Amino acid sequence: MSSHTPSNPDTLSYEQAGVNYDLIDPLKVAAQRAAAATATHLSGHGFTEVAASRGESAYVVDVGPFYLASIVECLGSKALVADEMAELTGQSYYAGIAQDTIAMSINDLITVGATPLVVQAYWAAGGSDWFSDKQRAKALVDGWKAACDTCGVAWGGGETPALAGIVESGRIDLASSCTGIVNPKSRLSVGDNLQAGDAIVLLSSSGIHANGLSLARKLVERLPNGYMTQVEPGVSYGEALLAPTALYSPVTEAMAAAGLTVHYSANITGHGWRKLLRHPKPFTYRIHTVPPVPPVLKFIQQWAKHDDREAYSTLNMGAGFALFMPASQAADACQIAEDLGIGACIAGKVEDGTKQLLIEPLNIRFGDDDLQLR
Amino acid sequence: MSSHTPSNPDTLSYEQAGVNYDLIDPLKVAAQRAAAATATHLSGHGFTEVAASRGESAYVVDVGPFYLASIVECLGSKALVADEMAELTGQSYYAGIAQDTIAMSINDLITVGATPLVVQAYWAAGGSDWFSDKQRAKALVDGWKAACDTCGVAWGGGETPALAGIVESGRIDLASSCTGIVNPKSRLSVGDNLQAGDAIVLLSSSGIHANGLSLARKLVERLPNGYMTQVEPGVSYGEALLAPTALYSPVTEAMAAAGLTVHYSANITGHGWRKLLRHPKPFTYRIHTVPPVPPVLKFIQQWAKHDDREAYSTLNMGAGFALFMPASQAADACQIAEDLGIGACIAGKVEDGTKQLLIEPLNIRFGDDDLQLR
Structure with a gap:
């Protein structure tokens, strides 16, 4: 992806960090x-897929x-x-890690308008001994x-395999799957109703979340x-990175309960932020207000020598979730989020x-060719 | 578990093979x-869990x-x-591995009477380069x-993360999640109706499947x-192990369509076979007929120096799936399975x-203390 090619030789790129999307x-x-x-198999059961959900965050x-909506996320x-x-502090951070893992599936599932109902745990350890650290295991379960x-979801169950030879010794591969329903069906938000004039509401992130x-x-x-x-002052880079991912389903559920669309x-x-270009329809997304950037993301941007364009194309930069909704309801949506402790702002339209996405305060433009997800 | 303690010093036990359930x-x-x-969170959405499904194979x-039934399986x-x-043959076996991975979730999901609707793929590789072997990647997708x-399920989507540092280089951690419905609700089979007089129908396995x-x-x-x-003759141990796991949902769906209970x-x-003791109710399961043992399982039993009790307590020994149903319908169930290419027999009652489980032809008894799953 062209936007991933750093212009400054000191810049630390995503490819240098070991992820090569060209191979995947x-x-x-x-x-x-x-x-x-x-x-087509669904017709044999009397059902049909919502075709617009292909390529969206949940099926x-x-x-x-x-x-019915479902997803699995790593x-x-x-x-x-x-x-x-x-190792550095003697503490266990797995309660937060558990929240991160659940957030990966729940925050994706709710994009289609679904109410998450059941979460399943996938905890694949490098060996049985991973589970013998009682403090860590308890933190994972409690978190x-x-x-x-x-x-407000039921934890249905899950898998705790010991996969020596596949997962590295001392490590754990964590994932979650989530099943929910869109009910009433009018809550479906796969973009059919996305339209000019909609407000863009951004919900604050709690830090880097689990991407980047x-x-x-x-x-x-x-x-x-x-x-x-x-x-x-008083916050290490490691601790700041480990701030658990914000969970946004309480906000989307409260908004639905309040009758917001x-x-x-x-x-x-x-x-x-290229995710704001996710929907295939040709719209211009004009941002007039950017939310505050969490210190840890500012810190990463500085040390990785990323310009704003590179930073906003890779990290959440303070915006964890975007809602596109009738402008008349946007202020109410922000109030509901704030009441639940999640920062929110009307960021654009x-x-x-x-x-294209125009982040006007930063003079950044991302075009269609900057995001190829489908 | 007492049945796992080998009596013969040459016997290769599960613990020696690196899996220690006491730690997990x-x-x-x-x-x-x-x-x-x-x-209890489900009541907030107007729903309730089927409590009897806690501890069963699907929630x-x-x-x-x-x-609604859901599951994630490794x-x-x-x-x-x-x-x-x-490495030994230059061939790719990942089409079969894909089937194995799907079978893990589908064969579990159907135990509660569910029709599988959507499968999600979880393919976590040790690095982006795993996906660059085109033959292998194509086999995985095609399979x-x-x-x-x-x-007859829809493949909803999935995750293909590159997890260097967590998954070992050159390896892949595979899992599937599955969502389905029990419809009509009378198909629910979490054991409430399990009763004396029911026949035990065993569906044939295709080999070792993915356990052991x-x-x-x-x-x-x-x-x-x-x-x-x-x-x-002509079949190596490796090839025999890699026979893909039988998929049983076509059988359970055909049985439901035929009105069987x-x-x-x-x-x-x-x-x-200790899985036959899964349900908490106190019944005696008396087996009068054992299905043929696949050659690869006989081979493992011989080389691992397992007696029959040890072998039947660890491996499927030819029986991949058990149905407990009205005796009057058992012959029809077997016919439906056979018509779909899956061997079946009325094995007991x-x-x-x-x-307890009494495998009379082999003079084996497993008691309640031989299986602690809940």
């Missing part, structure tokens, strides 16, 4: 095509009285930061339950005191025009 | 307790017009056999789609030609009495 993408395309061809099926490499920090409590961690980990080599380098949503993850 | 089980118990406490929620270590065999076609692979891999050290040792089911996986 051909498989993804082949898998997406094969997956799309299986949708949606029309099962009659409501829509935490990524954030647990490696928890492991490094545990998982607390996140379920926050989101390969870069953040690679950066440690450059820091004077590694993970213990202070991001702000969402036309489209985007969970701002792996491609930073949707306009007819070329497909 | 305390975490599992803590997780199960925490998970059970989250069920079930009553959402009104039907039940493949385990079978992909390591595919990797070893690819995944073919299994979805066989089961730690043991099977460890055994290679003892074999004269490793994975290339012949199990039967299932009172309870068990997917015979990690604890071998459910009786009032002490909780």
